[in-house]
Amino acid sequence: MSIFSEAQCKAILDKVIALSKADECTAVLTGGVNGNIRFARNSVSTSGIVDDVELRVSVSFGKRTGSVTINEFDDAALERAVRRAEDLARLAPENPEFMPAIGKQEYRPSATFSQATADLTPEQRAQIALDSIRPCRESGLVAAGYLEDSRWFSAIANSNGNFGYQTGTSADYTCTVRTEDGRGSGWVGRNANDIREINAARDIQVAIRKARDSVDARALEPGKYTVILEPHAAAGLISFMMNFFDARQADEGRSFLSKKGGGNKLGELVYDPRVNIWADPWDPDVPVLPWDGEGLARDRLPIVENGKVVNLLYSRYWAQQQGKAPVARPGNLIMSGGTKSTADLVRETERGILVTRTWYIRMVDPQTILLTGLTRDGTFYIENGEIKYPVKNFRFNESPVIMLNNIDELGKPVRVSGDESSYSMMLPPMRLRDFTFTSLSDAV
Amino acid sequence: MQRRDFLALSGLGLGSLVLPPFLGRAIAAEQLLEKIDVGFKKRLADAALQAATSSGASYCDVRVGRYLRQFVMTREDKVQNVVNTESTGVGIRVIANGAWGFSATNVLTPDAVAATARRAVEIAKANAKLLTEPVRLARAPAYGEVSWQTPIKVNAMAVPVRDKVDLLLSVNAAALNAGADFVNSTLFLVNEQKYFASTDGSYIDQDIHRIWMPMSVTAVDKATGRFRTRDGLSAPMGMGYEYLEGGGRKYISPNGVINYGDRYDPVEDAREAAKQAREKLKAPSVKPGRYDLVLDPSHTWLTIHESVGHPLELDRVLGYEANYAGTSFATLDKRGSFRWGSDLVTFIADKTRPGSLGAVGYDDEGVKCKRWELVKDGILVDYQATRDQAHILGKEESDGCCYADSWSSVQFQRMPNVSLAPGREKLSVADMIKDVENGIYIIGDGSFSIDQQRYNAQFGGQLFYEIRNGRITGMIEDVAYQIRTPEFWNSCVAVCDESDYRLGGSFFDGKGQPGQVSAVSHGSATARFNGVNVINTARSLG
Numbered sequence: 001m002s003i004f005s006e007a008q009c010k011a012i013l014d015k016v017i018a019l020s021k022a023d024e025c026t027a028v029l030t031g032g033v034n035g036n037i038r039f040a041r042n043s044v045s046t047s048g049i050v051d052d053v054e055l056r057v058s059v060s061f062g063k064r065t066g067s068v069t070i071n072e073f074d075d076a077a078l079e080r081a082v083r084r085a086e087d088l089a090r091l092a093p094e095n096p097e098f099m100p101a102i103g104k105q106e107y108r109p110s111a112t113f114s115q116a117t118a119d120l121t122p123e124q125r126a127q128i129a130l131d132s133i134r135p136c137r138e139s140g141l142v143a144a145g146y147l148e149d150s151r152w153f154s155a156i157a158n159s160n161g162n163f164g165y166q167t168g169t170s171a172d173y174t175c176t177v178r179t180e181d182g183r184g185s186g187w188v189g190r191n192a193n194d195i196r197e198i199n200a201a202r203d204i205q206v207a208i209r210k211a212r213d214s215v216d217a218r219a220l221e222p223g224k225y226t227v228i229l230e231p232h233a234a235a236g237l238i239s240f241m242m243n244f245f246d247a248r249q250a251d252e253g254r255s256f257l258s259k260k261g262g263g264n265k266l267g268e269l270v271y272d273p274r275v276n277i278w279a280d281p282w283d284p285d286v287p288v289l290p291w292d293g294e295g296l297a298r299d300r301l302p303i304v305e306n307g308k309v310v311n312l313l314y315s316r317y318w319a320q321q322q323g324k325a326p327v328a329r330p331g332n333l334i335m336s337g338g339t340k341s342t343a344d345l346v347r348e349t350e351r352g353i354l355v356t357r358t359w360y361i362r363m364v365d366p367q368t369i370l371l372t373g374l375t376r377d378g379t380f381y382i383e384n385g386e387i388k389y390p391v392k393n394f395r396f397n398e399s400p401v402i403m404l405n406n407i408d409e410l411g412k413p414v415r416v417s418g419d420e421s422s423y424s425m426m427l428p429p430m431r432l433r434d435f436t437f438t439s440l441s442d443a444v
Numbered sequence: 445m446q447r448r449d450f451l452a453l454s455g456l457g458l459g460s461l462v463l464p465p466f467l468g469r470a471i472a473a474e475q476l477l478e479k480i481d482v483g484f485k486k487r488l489a490d491a492a493l494q495a496a497t498s499s500g501a502s503y504c505d506v507r508v509g510r511y512l513r514q515f516v517m518t519r520e521d522k523v524q525n526v527v528n529t530e531s532t533g534v535g536i537r538v539i540a541n542g543a544w545g546f547s548a549t550n551v552l553t554p555d556a557v558a559a560t561a562r563r564a565v566e567i568a569k570a571n572a573k574l575l576t577e578p579v580r581l582a583r584a585p586a587y588g589e590v591s592w593q594t595p596i597k598v599n600a601m602a603v604p605v606r607d608k609v610d611l612l613l614s615v616n617a618a619a620l621n622a623g624a625d626f627v628n629s630t631l632f633l634v635n636e637q638k639y640f641a642s643t644d645g646s647y648i649d650q651d652i653h654r655i656w657m658p659m660s661v662t663a664v665d666k667a668t669g670r671f672r673t674r675d676g677l678s679a680p681m682g683m684g685y686e687y688l689e690g691g692g693r694k695y696i697s698p699n700g701v702i703n704y705g706d707r708y709d710p711v712e713d714a715r716e717a718a719k720q721a722r723e724k725l726k727a728p729s730v731k732p733g734r735y736d737l738v739l740d741p742s743h744t745w746l747t748i749h750e751s752v753g754h755p756l757e758l759d760r761v762l763g764y765e766a767n768y769a770g771t772s773f774a775t776l777d778k779r780g781s782f783r784w785g786s787d788l789v790t791f792i793a794d795k796t797r798p799g800s801l802g803a804v805g806y807d808d809e810g811v812k813c814k815r816w817e818l819v820k821d822g823i824l825v826d827y828q829a830t831r832d833q834a835h836i837l838g839k840e841e842s843d844g845c846c847y848a849d850s851w852s853s854v855q856f857q858r859m860p861n862v863s864l865a866p867g868r869e870k871l872s873v874a875d876m877i878k879d880v881e882n883g884i885y886i887i888g889d890g891s892f893s894i895d896q897q898r899y900n901a902q903f904g905g906q907l908f909y910e911i912r913n914g915r916i917t918g919m920i921e922d923v924a925y926q927i928r929t930p931e932f933w934n935s936c937v938a939v940c941d942e943s944d945y946r947l948g949g950s951f952f953d954g955k956g957q958p959g960q961v962s963a964v965s966h967g968s969a970t971a972r973f974n975g976v977n978v979i980n981t982a983r984s985l986g
Contacts (some may be wrong), residue, residue: 036958093606236888253625258669367983397924441899443896
């Protein structure tokens with residue numbers, strides 16, 4: 001059992017802080033239990049449970065810092081860890097950009113914990129795999145998927161009297177369904193704090209339908225198309241772009257948010273005025289820990305308002321240099337939209353392409369955040385409000401900045417996670433003009 | 445390659461208080477030199493083997509692993525972070541009732557290890573109930589008590605941190621003095637101390653070292669708002685600190701770009717990178733169209749990795765990776781007949797080449813490593829298999845490409861070094877370029893992306909030079925090329941000879957759910973590809 005209570009955490013962290021003879025001390029105690037089950041070829045392939053707890057102690061003398069991590073918590077182990085961190089700090093090179101430990105923070109709890117997820121059993125995980133596999137096996141289709149769930153706690157304290165503790169859970173389910181002949185492929189993904197929001201028996205039908213409907217895809221000429229990106233398809237592009245809102249990079253002239261002649265684009269209209277993006281640790285649909293990796297308290301943080309960049313991410317060091325307030329790194333991203341579903345957007349589309357999912361997204365040019373990647377697991381041609389036929393997958397070369405200036409309509413946001421992003425997100429389906437496909441892919 | 449882990453590592457330079465979980469725990473530098481006694485490891489392993497077999501396992505392997513890493517991260521004249529990490533534990537894999545079971549513990553006592561082995565057997569027996577076909581394990585010889593070590597000259601973990609910091613800061617100073625506005629340089633070191641034992645009668649002690657020194661040099665033109673970056677031209681290697689101590693052969697391109705082989709001069713490269721980054725700011729933009737590409741090995745490794753190494757992973761071919769990394773166009777029916785490339789194209793899988801990232805004595809299921817052909821004279825002939833996959837290919841033995849990135853991860857099929865064989869005829873880069881009428885010479889790896897069956901790929905690079913009528917005319921920018929894998933390798937019309945052969949590679953090849961990383965090298969000599977589709981990547985944000 002690796003979930004420590006608040007009292008247990010406070011007792012350990014208080015001891016660590018009291019033991020330190022350094023100028024300052026910060027200690028972070030984190031842990032949890034991660035469960036997973038993986039299946040492929042209509043059969044469970046692996047399943048596992050990992051539990052772990054670790055304490056990281058960081059101490060500083062002047063501008064020299066030393067850190068150690070341990071996973072034993074008796075008094076002797078704690079004392080050894082603190083002394084070792086102090087030894088390391090004395091030997092460490094001075095960091096000219098050293099920032100002192102943060103002051104006492106106010107952490108307002110967010111609703112990250114679900115008892116149902118915390119109570120998930122190996123049998124329930126196996127049932128989710130079976131709920132995915134059975135309908136596929138019965139229909140001559142092949143399922144491959146993965147469920148990963150976790151329950152965790154996080155506690156932080158420092159010698160300035162700061163203390164925070166919170167528990168949470170998460171569950172992430174994905175499944176790819178392919179036809180036996182390999183000519184059709186569909187996919188479904190669900191992400192939630194509460195496992196009850198994931199219903200594999202129901203959700204798998206989305207992937208099954210897309211697998212069947214994507215057989216006999218036709219080749220369209222690459223070029224600029226009106227597209228409807230489902231929220232999952234948009235997630236990789238939007239989250240990639242949000243990694244480049246760092247104020248220092250912009251001020252240094254090496255960001256898409258740098259300004260010609262110097263300075264940054266804070267306050268400028270960069271996107272279509274319908275674009276609003278913010279982070280909010282207390283958002284009921286996508287709650288996250290109310291502090292960041294340094295322990296700075298997160299607050300609701302508007303990032304893009306009516307198309308204008310209203311906040312850049314100032315690290316504590318850069319904020320001090322520039323006379324600005326430091327900004328806690330966001331843990332989630334929320335983009336506003338309308339009320340329509342993806343299906344509603346399809347019904348109102350004269351001609352366009354529906355994209356289920358995007359894949360292997362990489363930076364091509366950081367100057368413009370030009371990204372390349374591919375469509376996958378269900379790409380369809382739309383005509384007069386109906387899905388007419390499946391089309392072969394495309395490679396795109398597109399900048400999310402340009403894309404968010406070519407908005408036709410935004411639908412109702414849903415919760416998604418990215419293949420390669422640490423953000424939990426609420427994103428709308430989006431109909432976009434002139435999305436740039438540069439070549440065809442034979443991959444199914 | 446796995447971007448998420450790489451991003452997590454970049455976070456180490458940004459003051460995060462939490463280490464990415466796969467790194468284990470932070471320790472002091474001198475602890476990097478400690479080792480666990482081999483006799484103790486054997487006692488732990490025997491406790492596990494005994495417990496597993498007496499609980500009903502028909503096979504058991506035990507990996508006692510100590511995984512050590514050091515990161516020294518700098519920017520301009522500052523040290524951002526020095527991190528030493530250790531992760532130690534025991535992973536036990538068994539077959540019981542025909543099914544695999546796996547369990548792991550970080551408690552290094554015979555009792556804890558025996559209990560973990562029994563848990564692995566319980567898991568195997570539970571998995572057996574869902575089994576459709578029992579595991580068929582190819583035979584592996586009993587090697588007895590053997591050992592293997594990466595043939596390093598200088599243990600990089602033993603070099604004082606002060607010396608490493610001094611080197612990185614001198615690299616940064618060289619870049620800044622040569623006109624760079626910003627520079628980041630990092631030293632990554634890895635030492636895997638791995639002990640393997642199995643019921644087949646092998647006890648294998650291995651000490652594996654890897655080194656990588658990436659850098660990124662940026663030039664900014666504030667007046668135009670343009671910025672350009674030139675990354676270092678080093679390769680991650682299976683070597684010691686001698687890689688950074690100079691003295692090796694340099695590979696100088698016909699237009700004077702300095703490339704490196706098994707020795708790297710980071711100060712020189714930083715100076716060149718700064719000049720080239722400034723030149724990139726003013727270089728003309730490429731006209732899109734069909735070009736003959738001349739690809740330097742510092743670039744080609746990544747194209748080989750994505751379009752050859754991955755599609756020939758047997759588990760991917762069979763569908764086990766369908767939900768994440770994808771499947772493969774190289775289906776089993778293509779073996780022996782499918783034309784992958786031109787007659788000049790032969791791909792060798794090799795886990796023995798000294799200096800390469802994949803070189804080990806034995807893989808993570810106790811199979812002695814070897815070298816074999818995947819594509820021979822353009823024809824697909826083989827795949828990459830582990831012990832439980834060998835029978836699918838009609839093989840008696842595994843190819844020895846099983847790997848786990850931690851004691852706590854289950855070992856599975858991972859890519860060996862996969863390399864393009866050098867040309868048999870003598871051919872220099874200068875002679876190759878003389879024949880090119882309308883081409884682009886690409887040096888260094890850049891952007892990369894490929895579909896889930898490994899057909900359609902797009903690659904960028906670090907340096908692009910236009911070739912006109914057999915001459916390199918000057919630098920161009922905004923280049924990316926798009927390929928369909930078989931067409932691309934069939935357009936290969938020339939490969940330079942062995943004297944130009946070099947390795948590139950990655951520390952972070954990602955695969956599996958939960959994800960694991962592995963380090964792999966890819967060798968080639970400079971090669972020419974005719975009529976490849978090049979796009980222009982310049983855009984305007986208005």
